[in-house]
Amino acid sequence: MWIQPDEMIDRVTRAVMARLPVPATPRRLTVPIGVSVRHIHLCRAHVTTLFGEGHELRVFNELYQTGHYAAQEQLMVVGPRHAIERVRVLGPPRAYSQVELARTDAVAVGLDLPLATEGRDPESRAVTLVGPEGTVRLPGGSEGGAFIARRHVHLGVDDAAALGVAAGDLLDLEIGGPRPTTLHGVLVRVQAGWRPEVHLDTDEANACGVRTGQTATLIVPSGEGADHG
Ligand SMILES: [Zn+2]
Known part of the structure; x- marks a missing residue:
């Protein structure tokens, strides 16, 4: 069978390409x-309850991810056994509040916390936050609570x-x-x-x-x- 020169070139090219090693995906x-020290994320309503009407979180230092910051604001985290003072709030405010603790912190405050990725995890636990202007009880579960970050x-x-x-x-x-x-x-x-x-x-x-x-x-x-x- 007669093969057009263009088609021949195409066939040869494909045959050569097929024998070349496939470039490995970088793995x-x-x-x-970034080491996450125990911290708190707050919704706007809780910022108001804990720090007062019209209060805005103030930047303490910028975090590695653009737009995120450690705030000057700190709160007391109260568990059934103990409280931890001066736990840093991270900003900006979110849709719901959550508390992220290390296991060592959880043992200290007396909470058996789940490993999770967000505070609305069904296993997250109830915890109390105390600020200069008020107190908030996070209910845990789907409404936000305390957990250990995976x-x-x-x-x-x-x-x-x-x-x-x-x-x-x-x-x-x-x-x-x-x-x-x-x-x-x-x-x-x-x-x-x-x-x-x-x-x-x-x-x-x-x-x-x-x-x-x-x-x-x-x-x-x-x-x-x-x-x-
Ligand atoms: Zn992260």
Whole structure:
């Protein structure tokens, strides 16, 4: 059968391409670690109750994620056994309030807290907040409460795509330094505009000997993220 020269070139090109190794998807990413000290997120109504009518949260320092900040405002977190004073509020205000504690804090205040990703988790617990102008009782469950934050990584849409992962995937984190460790089950969270950053709480960070700003290597374990293309 007669083959047109153009078609021949096309066939040869495709045959050569098929034999070239497929470029491997990058499966590792160097990311900074942010250590989350116990903190509180508040809805606007609770800012008013705790700090007074017309009060606006004031910036204490900017956080790594654009637009987020540690506020000057602090509150007392009261549990059944104990209270912790001067717990930092993070801004801006959110749709609902939540308290994020390390397990060590939870034991101190007398709360058996679940590992969760948000304060509206059905397992989150009731807790009381005391401010200079008032007191708020977070009911827990779907209305917001206290929990221990699951270790997670913030990724922008492009970073997640480049790594071949999606929200909800669980990755590994290889940490160097004086207490080298690999953490598993680092939950992927994805939002447009986020900068890559792993969040660990103080218990995890202290156990691994890491501080805010230190970098570590995010690794996609085999079998994770494979079906996201
Ligand atoms: Zn986070």
